[in-house]
Amino acid sequence: MVAIEALIFDFDGLLMDTETTLLDSWRWEWRQHGLTLDESGFFAPHGGDVSDLRYAELARAVGAGYDRAASHARRSAYREEVHAALGLAPGIASWLAEAERRGLRLAVASSSPSTWVRPHLERTGDLARFEVLACGDEVAGHKPDPAVYQLALSRLGLSPEQAVAFEDSPHGVDAAHAAGLRCVAIPNPFTPESSYAHADVLLPSAATTILSEVLSRVVRVH
Missing domain, CATH: 3.40.50.1000 (HAD superfamily/HAD-like)
Incomplete structure (x- = not known):
């Protein structure tokens, strides 16, 4: 052996x-638009970044006027605040x-x-x-x-x-x-x-x- x-x-x-904080940050960002995230299938069956797909889904739900850059900055700032205390x-x-x-x-x-x-x-x-x-x-x-x-x-x-x-x-x-x-x-x-x-x-x-x-x-x- x-x-x-x-x-x-x-x-x-x-x-x-960081998986829980990721999901929480997306829930939070959807709520900023008065919407509720559909969590089914949220976690991809592979590693790697699928943020583009998630932002595209949110953009479709929000419609005209969605600002991806502002959305990303807001969600990232929220998640970083949560991470400050994450061990x-x-x-x-x-x-x-x-x-x-x-x-x-x-x-x-x-x-x-x-x-x-x-x-x-x-x-x-x-x-x-x-x-x-x-x-x-x-x-x-x-x-x-x-x-x-x-x-x-x-x-x-x-x-x-x-x-x-x-x-x-x-x-x-x-x-x-x-x-x-x-x-x-x-x-x-x-x-x-x-x-x-x-x-x-x-x-x-x-x-x-x-x-x-x-x-x-x-x-x-x-």
Whole structure:
């Protein structure tokens, strides 16, 4: 059995609950026009930015006079205000501390650009914990494409068997598996748990189980 040497974390929704703040910001912006956001299908079945589609949908609903630039500035300012107080997801800080005590290397593999991931981790004081950042603006394909995980592994200089991925979305689990990684899933609140049957280990939250037990479970299923 090859020893686990590194942990590779998704960012949005896993390390930090930016998925909820994203949805909330769009709900808020629709309300500014006296409208209600249709949340069905809001989260795309892939990583990457779908803002253009969301703004186009809002423009159709508002009609003549919609100002996309003003709408974007207003929504972004609202979300940044919420993010000012946003920290790591429950249990994640304990996992990172335990990983450091165990001498495990840490990486991020995100479909979001580095200009998004890096400032958030800097703000919470956690950026220095991560030896490697691999982000969506550095690869051609977004999850479920495995490219960002392959980039993280390349930068770590490790084989897939030497690392474990942590994800909050089904397409993230797909990406990790396509890169040859075992994957622990913590479902986000917007996707049915039944969509994660392919995860190697499924947890309700990082706060429910210590990291050593999680990794023991990963090893046991293989």
